Amino acid sequence: CCDEICLIEFESETEAMASAYEKLMDRVRNVGRLGSIEQLLDWDQEIHMPTRGADARAEQLALIAGLSHEQFTADETGNLLVSAEANDECASANLRETKRSYDRAVKIPTALVKEIAHASSLAKHAWTKARETDTFSTFAPHLSKLIDLKKQVADRIGFETEAYDALMDEFEPGATAAEVEVLFASFREFTVGLINRLKDAPSPPDASILARHYPKDAQVPLCRMFAESIGFDFSAGRSDVSVHPFCTTIGGAGDVRITTRYWENFLPAALFGTLHEAGHGLYEQGLLAEHAFTPMGEAVSLGIHESQSRLWENLVGRSLPFWKCHFEKVQQTFPDALGDVSLDAFYGAINAVAPSMIRVEADEVTYNLHIILRFEIERALFTDKLDVSDVPAAWNEKMNAFFGITPKNDSEGCLQDIHWSMGAFGYFPTYALGNLYAAQFFEKAREDISDLDDRIAKGDHAPLLGWLRENIHRHGKRYAAGELVERVTGKPLSIEPFKAYISSKVEAVYGL
């Protein structure tokens, strides 16, 4: 009977003797846990919450966000950061990243945080209305307001060259607009060139076969099989249905949840959507449990996260070896839709390139142009080279220059994405960076795993997943994104691996 009493006394003693570093990490872990509870509240809201639960849910989310902010920005956090000492590399990384987040958090006054939350709540309603009525002017004052507030954020956080850097830093720490500009300039030139070359290709693929009828009930087990095949662990995660697919981490590496949407007249939505979200999920499941809820147990950046989803979705999922393994099964699953389709025709269809208005439906080549367009417009807005009222004209002009097409209205033009209404400026570039990281990582993985294509063709994804776990996942935030890329591939980030990968694939598909 004494055991319990002693244990409690022992705990108190341990607490008193704990080092400043350990006390700091306890705080950080609790803040991380509050964040994961927010994820559950969000996940449930998307998937299960009854409609009339919305008001209480908004209050619960605000409460947790407030408590989390309060705990993290408390003076005690700052004091512990001053006195904490790192005894090893992991602790150094945890201290570095905690300090980074803390410095950001305390620089932004609570009133400004609340004002942004309030303004973006209004902006989301206005954006929805503007899309419905196709009137950019309904959204414009809200966009101006959010840009103004985000400029205030950038000013408070501070930056060397331009405000946009401070905003990107939230999503892709260390990235600067100037560097991204250089990268994207040649990326844009290459992409526009490739698209133009495809116009006169001798054997363009027929993507219409993907729009045949694919019964949902047959898609569900197939998608689960694909997720399991690449290594997603359903004892440490689950998959559900939602309107917009996403991946969320509810309880560290042990509880990672993805969602999918099933479209009966467009097979890629669920198929590649699942591979994409499961790719995000593999990263989260590959973070080390011992570092859960500390920076060492968190993903490096949004760009690196996106590299993991795009690697599985595209580099693996749209590759010929992958379909050599899986096409027969998919054909058997949908005999009506695919009975008359060859492996080569299917492979061509899933790699077809076609300029389109909407980013989220874009193919692997044109997708990046959609991102570059948004980056150029966002940056111009934050350097005052573009006025909010001129956004629709600038958008349409760039659509024409990049793709040779013009949106018929702003709803399929500059109003298509939700990001701006949420005040998320500097977020879009991470999508294209993810594609570049993915190609560079994959090129190196292929060097290191000599029989990689053969393994994939046999449905054996363990070597590749093992390589990603070893080189990327297990490190958490140990290295910044740029440092990680150099350590893993021996080179700084470049567009060359992506160019080589996409050119050879698309040229083969189009018979160039």
Add this chain to the structure above:
Amino acid sequence: CCDEICLIEFESETEAMASAYEKLMDRVRNVGRLGSIEQLLDWDQEIHMPTRGADARAEQLALIAGLSHEQFTADETGNLLVSAEANDECASANLRETKRSYDRAVKIPTALVKEIAHASSLAKHAWTKARETDTFSTFAPHLSKLIDLKKQVADRIGFETEAYDALMDEFEPGATAAEVEVLFASFREFTVGLINRLKDAPSPPDASILARHYPKDAQVPLCRMFAESIGFDFSAGRSDVSVHPFCTTIGGAGDVRITTRYWENFLPAALFGTLHEAGHGLYEQGLLAEHAFTPMGEAVSLGIHESQSRLWENLVGRSLPFWKCHFEKVQQTFPDALGDVSLDAFYGAINAVAPSMIRVEADEVTYNLHIILRFEIERALFTDKLDVSDVPAAWNEKMNAFFGITPKNDSEGCLQDIHWSMGAFGYFPTYALGNLYAAQFFEKAREDISDLDDRIAKGDHAPLLGWLRENIHRHGKRYAAGELVERVTGKPLSIEPFKAYISSKVEAVYGL
């Protein structure tokens, strides 16, 4: 653009000017919201969480429980309680109940709370093992420890007559062991007498028809139909599958969730389980949104809560009018199982009385004896009239005296319920009190709604639900349980309504 800024300034001003009562209620609401977030973490754990998420979930639950306790027992709560003034009856009730909870909470030191949590965690493991190996001695020391700790709790909270009162007070505020003893003594005598009379009844019903094959896929929509039929609002709730059925409130009256289990060889499990949990759910959905997360928006007590579930499950759900309306539909749903069964035979089967070892499977008559047995044993333990080591013997002796049967081992005897391993002493009586409250409320409802049986026979439950909403649900914790019963029925709680109800039903079924 000025609107948002003004709004924020206005909010701050409002906060500064808020009365002590309003500030106190803000605290109380936040504590309530944290409690509802715990409910979501629990609900998700039962229904969706992958197995490897368990460790992180335990930490999340402990974190929220700790934050909630910290916020509620903070000095500021006590200070506001001293200075807060009530301007109306609602505020009076909120203050009275907040003070009650606060006084309880601050009387129990955190170390004792932690010790109980730790001891009951160990006890749950020991209980599971004791059941598996059928060795009460494995569980006995843990039971002793928990009784000892709960005596400490009772001492700290204080009581007039005996420690058991202080424990019951957590679940059924105001109830005393002495009062319950008087009530239960005549309840026991009546019930044992009724069971004995049934032994020689001329036409006992045949309950075996309920154990035929009832396909799960057919049960699911039927159960949903029953829940909707009695008024459960699926836009403010949902129904899922879990091992043990329960009802939980995730977001005030707007998000109330029930669960069901489907047994293909026992129709009542899902059918009456759904009516029971939906009955709990109707109470929660009937609490007023304007009082959400304050005592005025909470159920009176566990006993009153159970009265709502038992009223719909039994007083309505096992009544002849109800089945006059629904039997044909159920018969059509299960033609193989019920094709040869008459309405009268079905009605008899769902009202059959048979002594059994296990409480949760007991019928409407014998169920109460299971509760009375536990009350007598618990109370003897807390008055030191019974030693823990003698619990199995006392249990078996009472089983024999009450039912004329003896458990073949302790697993189907004194080890069958989880409650003691959780340290929940004083909880069981609320189950039987619920049955008594239910009968007394229903008797009054029948007086007030002259055509109640006809309405039920037409599937129209709106008059009854409206009556419950008006007389019970909307009041939240405005009145204590005893006061509520007197206000609604004009009489203090008595066993007479239950006696009259059950005797007339069972005698008719058995042809007495």
